[in-house]
Amino acid sequence: MLLIFKTFFFLGCISFGGPAAHIGYFRSAFVEKRQWLSSEDYAQLIALSQFLPGPGSSQIGFAIGYQRAGVLGGICAFLGFTLPSILLMVMAASLSSAFLNNDIFEGIIHGLKLLAVVVVADATFSMYRNFCQTKLTTTLCVMTACFILLLPSVASQLISLTIAAIVGARWIPDKQSPTTPSSLPSHSNTSYKEWVAGGLFLSFFFILPWFGDLNVTLKVFSEFFQTGSLVFGGGHVVLPLLQSNLELQSGLDSVNSLQGQISSEQFLTGYATAQAVPGPMFTLATYLGYFLLPNTPILGALIATLAIFLPGFLLVIVFLGHWKTLANKPVLSSAIGGINASVVGLLLAALYQPVFVTAVEQTIDIVSIILGLFILRRFKCPILLLVIGFMLLGALLTIT
Structure with a gap:
């Protein structure tokens, strides 16, 4: 557990650049360096995260911890990867946004954004070599990238992955070797953990909103849980949905209202801060939760953070084992080959x-x-070393 936590904590301290960059960092750390899972298994985790709502890179990290040490391993992975961002967002909320105007700080962030380009480019090239070895898979990769760049939307991503799965099932031969070990859980029956996770998700999504008006803390948890359950496409998509959910509270009384406690300036400052710190952009919820419960700001930040991440993790527990079981079937294994190629295209577009x-x-x-x-x-x-080098480079470019 300690190994999982400290490994993800280190990644959480340096993972600038958003979900695409996180995928690159995770691949370098867990596929190439530590070999906790194969390239094929890692690509399947990416594909699964694309189909489920929630923070894609955090779901991948949770799944890696989950397959290493069960639910507690997934929790350790989540805490390790997200804790640096949570601490920074709480600090930013308490100290206001004055530090964002510092030229040296902005230069350092610029250098780390350049590092994100390097990491994503390296991950894209490595995955291309693994999953685009035929004319058909290469075509799926290129067409996916072009389609996403021309029509950037969540629907475009889902359409691309669906088409790639259909093409793969029909025309890509099944090359899966039965002797190839897999680190992902695989079973055909629904386990008690999956029943519990599914039950919690359905209860929080459908039942909890009916009781949200009874208590402002429940209201905060419910609204952020609803947001985390409906966000497809990564961190940037959370902005309009969160903004919409908070505005819907204008009809409530002053005790339970979630709107009015956060100004538009605070909201956008939180979004900018979430892009400037390492880790998942969903920690925008940390910043907002700090202001939504002014009497207990730390509690508000933690509740909002837990609520927005929880739906994606519950769904990972529900679907991960069955995803691998389905992938082991010849037709679906071929479909996964098409999805893998399409995922490379998604990464190329990103x-x-x-x-x-x-x-x-x-x-x-x-x-x-x-x-x-x-x-x-x-x-x-x-x-x-690259992180340190690009931080110094960014600061140097700002000074000069």
């Missing part, structure tokens, strides 16, 4: 938008990315 677009501002940024890729791939430089 490499450009939002990772590259938000990071690159001038020619020196391109040079830094090229050199970073060269150092990472040629010399296998540890991520920590």
